Amino acid sequence: MKIRNAIQDKAFDIFNYSFLTVILVIVLYPLYFVFIASFSEPDAIYRGDVIFRISGFNLKGYHRILENANIWLGYRNSILYLVIGTFVNLLVTIPAAYSLSRKDTPARKTIIGIFMFTMFFSGGLIPTFLLVKSIGLYNTFSVMVILGAVNVFNLMVAMSFFQSTISEELLDAAVIDGCSDIQFFFKIVIPLSKAIIAVMTLYYGVAHWNSFFNAIIYLKDKNLYPLQLILRDILTLNQVLAGMSDATDSAVEQQKIAESIKYGVIIVASLPMMVLYPFIQKHFVQGVMIGSVKG
Missing domain, CATH: 1.10.3720.10 (MetI-like)
Known part of the structure; x- marks a missing residue:
């Protein structure tokens, strides 16, 4: 009986870890994609080459953002x-x-x-x-x-x-x-x-x-x-x-740069909270329980 319970507990743990890993990937991948896309060449983003890694390192989007x-x-x-x-x-x-x-x-x-x-x-x-x-x-x-x-x-x-x-x-x-x-x-x-x-x-x-x-x-x-x-x-x-566009850029080039800028803006806007979160994460957990009724 104890052996059977141990097997069931192990199977339950494997299922939980597998399920939570899938959820973690689903939640984190969009953030990861935005990050690598913000540093990739606009042409690579249009072609769909940016999936798991940066394609053609590019800082032009950030340069335009920080100038604005x-x-x-x-x-x-x-x-x-x-x-x-x-x-x-x-x-x-x-x-x-x-x-x-x-x-x-x-x-x-x-x-x-x-x-x-x-x-x-x-x-x-x-x-x-x-x-x-x-x-x-x-x-x-x-x-x-x-x-x-x-x-x-x-x-x-x-x-x-x-x-x-x-x-x-x-x-x-x-x-x-x-x-x-x-x-x-x-x-x-x-x-x-x-x-x-x-x-x-x-x-x-x-x-x-x-x-x-x-x-x-x-x-x-x-x-x-x-x-x-x-x-x-x-x-x-x-x-x-x-x-943010230069007068010398063509319409197509401007549109490509605009796509790169969009991803960069998301990073620029989210960066303060992403940097602070590891230091304040414990307060999020504490906040869930701090107002609960204690018996």
Whole structure:
């Protein structure tokens, strides 16, 4: 019986590893292809020679990209949106989550219900657009920071963390020592909440870096465009021909270079997150479990 179970376990492990290996290849190959295509000759890409290795090493696409001012402008805007936007997110989410985790908060269940309601229902795109325009946020830097200052899912995760980590006994002890609620929050809660703050920073930061929908709807000044929107313009609207082509290039040559530039732009836009991911990967795993209810 033990031998049979050992064989079944081994077969199960082989199946799991084989299945996960296939999934890994399916997920990683598109990224690998984009990488090798960005360094390959445009003619080789057109012929389909670029499959598993770089064909005809070429940096012309990257040269055109790095010469384009819009790319650097997009980088600057995205970094500003990420830093300032994440700060605003934390400034709102952490105090709100802690307040809602306290059982003595007035109308706590009602407020949580209102937050939960917004996860499933909203006023719609057009009413939101009219509201944004009426309060003067349309086509401003602030709309990318203030709009969506709270993600309700992240709020619930942080609230669950505070409920399971900050005990009522700790609060009672602090009150006996003469600590006010504000002092308790800043001197005790915040130092004990570095893990959830790191996770929220990661989640909000990645969301800001990848955000482009709000920019499409609420921005018309290209000087305010984030990098992802500039990337969208290059990929879908073929703006590379207007902004990156030389007058001496033929139409066919321009089109080939445009294809090479598309792959290079993807790498340039994704590079910061790809470089940072190995260092912050543990926080992704931690973020899945950190807000779970502990029994």
